[in-house]
Amino acid sequence: MSSVFVQPSAPYRPPSRWQAFRRVLKEHWQDYLFISPFFILFAVFFAYPIFWALQLSFQKWDGVTDPTWVGLDNYRFVLRDPITRQMFYNTFRFLILIVPLGIMLPLVLGVLLNLSFLRFRGIFRTLIFIPTVSSLVGIGIVWKLLFGAANGWLNAVLSHVGLGPYKWLKDAHLAQVPIVTLALWGSIGFTTLIVLGGLQAIDEDIYDAAKIDGASPFSQFWQITLPLLRPIVVFLLITTTIMVMTLFSQPYIVTEGGPSNQPLTPLLHIYRIGVGSTGAARIGDASALTFILSIVMITVVVMQFLITRRRESD
Amino acid sequence: MKNTRVSRRRMLASSAGLGAAAMIGGRGALAAPSSPARRPRSEFQEEITLDVFVHANHPFDMIKPIYEAMYPNVTLNMMEQNDVAILRAALAAGEGVPDIFWPEIEMVQELGKTGILLDVTDIVEANADVLSPGKTAECFIPSTDKYAAFPGDIATVGLYYRQDKLDEAGxxxxxxWTWDEFLEAGKQIKEATGAASLVIPSGGTSTSAHLFTFLLCQLGGAITNADGTEITFDNDLGIQAMEQAARLYQADIHIDEEPFEENYFAEIAAGNVAITPQAVWYRGFGIAPNAIDEQGGLGQWRTALLPSAGEGSLRTANLGxxxxxxxxxxxxxxxxxNFMTLAMATMEGAEAGGQWGIxxxxxxxxESDTWTSVRDEAFGEFSFNSVWTQAVAEYPATWYKQPVYLEALTTIGAGIIPLLDGSTDITEGLTAMGDQVREINTRYQ
Structure with missing residues (x-):
């Protein structure tokens, strides 16, 4: 009987994380060098301001004197502030008005612009995309002229059929109209383009098969187009919701947040108190409000995402 | 913590510095030497450049050549920039801060408390006898017992009216006269000419509150007390002012437009405005550009002091x-x-600013003929400035514009219409607004 004596070797020690990191860095340093500008820019212009804003949300700071730590006082104040409630209520109202239209209109326009027998499709597609490349500020000024009470073009047209004049920019309820239409007008080009992309990705064979089975155009849309566009619709739902919750230019240019704060949106209010355009700068309050808005936005978007995903799995 | 502060200041400093450098560079390329009859520079004098934040087309532009001729070693770098956000960013960074700027009084009060503004008590006190006491009082910071700015333009308020419209209405x-008598006259004018005698925008912006603030100011009230620690606009004087404003609103003699926007200007040009209570600067801003023909009242515009708001009432108010x-x-x-004194406390500087329109x-x-003899085509041969000189004599020293001032006006403007139209009880509504502003004011203490 022979036996083999095996010399016990030193136990294998995996390299530490630091060693592994150094090895990877040594092997791929050129790759990291090439992607480093993004991380540097991200750190300087995104990560740092976010963490600084978070810090400021717990401080009282006017931008001039040294900041003082106030704990949760800024959060307490802005949550109690009636203007905060008002702006979230306004946002909810805008969501109800803009999101359904912001999904339905591009769907309708996308389907129309995808019709194979439509002449001058290229021209129409170009025209519908013009708002996306137009200056919202310039268009906002045009909107103001369009909806002006005394000399507004819309009132001038309506007066020919015996209507008006309406105080589009002064009436608390009517003032929603120019802002909603401007928001929809500004986003319609991009959203229609997304829908068109989705429609063109649907295999024509499916429609051909449906036609052979005798499906009507409506039935084809309902049974084929819409289900296959579901990811696009979810995308539009989420992006339109974010767009509405971050409305700024539209109410700022058209009504400056009036009348009676009815179209005041969160970002406009944050801007006002943060920059101090309606008083001294309250940077701490503005920062706290920013994080509250972020939490609300993330919650809404995650809920939308979960609901739509659950429906898909059902 | 300290490192964080240093780095963020550096970051802001870089941004503000870059912005300022770009503007200076831009201006340097555009600026043309304009000072006439410059004195030769002394070899021993230090060359100095002062950065000046100004509005576009500002009276400072007219004062610049006078100043540079008087002080040949100093160049004023007029940066057409008076944006509050840029100024605040520069102050936060401590870089790119202008040597001279033109802040509103509530900003003087806000920054003056922090001690960041240059103490100009010596030159204000040295010129106190020749400066408007009301305007001078606005630059005084109670908490530091110093003057943090030099008095600028006085925004007295009076009536602009059209003589032809009033004649037509008899x-x-x-x-x-009183505001109640004004109300009756307004009805008479509207009946005879269809023209309005007030402008009250129902848009819920701060301008919706202007009429109320005029009345409150006339009665000796204010938005806050002198040091801004108390909100006072909802006291008895505030209620009295709001009741008068409501009577005027309900008389339906007003136009519902923003007074500083195109639609109201169009109403002026169309002859739909017979009287409008506005500040002295409104002549160049809203009247003259729109009174270009008979319909707009060319040569027919006049000025008058405000009607009385009650016993002991001032005949003017403060708007900016x-x-x-x-x-x-x-x-x-x-x-x-030296610039401040020249611009606002000498005949040369005041004349240059006055020519521009402030x-x-x-x-x-x-009190000089130079001021009272200024004429404008819209006013014919009428000496509108004589009325403003009378208004200056009554210009209040108790209309305090503390840091909460603008937010208070925004709050009042947002909620004033139900009080004016009678759908909300004035005392209750005003108290609710006052409480809301009191909450906000805690942020400024």
């Missing part, structure tokens, strides 16, 4: 009016002070 403005300020960052405080605080100028 209305004469008496030397002394800035000051000249500098900061402790300036490296040339003496040159800055009402300087220099009393000898306001």
């Amino acid at each position: 209305v004469t403005i008496p030397d002394s 009016g800035a000051a000249i300020a500098s900061t402790t960052y300036t490296e040339h405080p003496e040159e800055v002070k 009402q300087p605080p220099y009393l000898p100028y306001l």
Whole structure:
């Protein structure tokens, strides 16, 4: 009987994380060098301001004197502030008005612009995309002229059929109209383009098969187009919701947040108190409000995402 | 913590510095030497450049050549920039801060409390006898017992009216009358000519509150007390002012437009405005550009003091009016002070500013023929400035514009219409607004 004596070797020690990191860095340093500008820019212009804003949300700071730590006082104040409630209520109202239209209109326009027998499709597609490349500020000024009470073009047209004049920019309820239409007008080009992309990705064979089975155009849309566009619709739902919750230019240019704060949106209010355009700068309050808005936005978007995903799995 | 502060200041400093450098560079390329008859520069004098934040087309542009001729070693770098956000960013960074700027009074009060503004007590006190006391009081910081800015333009308020419209309605403005008598005259004018006598925007912006603030100011009330620690606009004087404003609103003699926007200007041009209570600067802003023909009232416009709001009422009010300020960052405080004094406390400077259209605080100028003889086509041969000189004599020293001032006006403007139209009880509504502003005011203490 022979036996083999095996010399016990030193136990294998995996390299530490630091060693592994150094090895990877040594092997791929050129790759990291090439992607480093993004991380540097991200750190300087995104990560740092976010963490600084978070810090400021717990401080009282006017931008001039040294900041003082106030704990949760800024959060307490802005949550109690009636203007905060008002702006979230306004946002909810805008969501109800803009999101359904912001999904339905591009769907309708996308389907129309995808019709194979439509002449001058290229021209129409170009025209519908013009708002996306137009200056919202310039268009906002045009909107103001369009909806002006005394000399507004819309009132001038309506007066020919015996209507008006309406105080589009002064009436608390009517003032929603120019802002909603401007928001929809500004986003319609991009959203229609997304829908068109989705429609063109649907295999024509499916429609051909449906036609052979005798499906009507409506039935084809309902049974084929819409289900296959579901990811696009979810995308539009989420992006339109974010767009509405971050409305700024539209109410700022058209009504400056009036009348009676009815179209005041969160970002406009944050801007006002943060920059101090309606008083001294309250940077701490503005920062706290920013994080509250972020939490609300993330919650809404995650809920939308979960609901739509659950429906898909059902 | 300290490192964080240093790095963020550096970051802001870089941004503000870059912005300022770009603007200076831009201006340097555009600026043309314009000062006539410059004195030769002394070899021993230090070359100095003062950065000046101004509005576009500002009276400072007219004062610049006079100043540079008087102080040949100093160049004023006019940066057409007076944006509050940029100024605040520069102050936060401590870099790119202008040597001279033109802040509104509530900003003077806000920054003056922090001690960041240049103390100009010496030059204000040295010129106190020749400056409007009301305007001078606005630059005083109670908590530091110092003047943090030099008095700028005085924004007295009066009536602009069209003589032809009043004649057509058979209305004469008496030397002394009340707002209730004004109301009756307004009805008479509307009936005879269809023209309005007030402008009250229902949009819920701060301008919706202007009429109320005029009345409150006339009655000796204010938005806050002198040091801004208390909100006072909802006291008895506030209620009295709001009741008068409501009577005027309900008389339906007003136009519902923003007074500083195109739609109202169009109403002026169309002859739909017979009277409008506005500040002195509204002549160049809203009247003259729109009174270009008979329909717009060319040659027919006049000015008058406000009607009385009650016993002991002032006949004018306060609507705006800035000051000249500098900061402790300036490296040339003496040159800055020389500019302030020249611009607003000498006949030469006041005349230059007056020609541009502001009402300087220099009393000898306001009482001079140079001021009262100014004419404007919209007003024919009428000496509108004589009325503003009378208004200056009554310009209040108790209309305090503390840091909460603008937010208070925004709050009042947002909620004022239900009080004016009678759908909300005035006392209750005003108290609710006052409480809301009190909450906000805690942020400024």
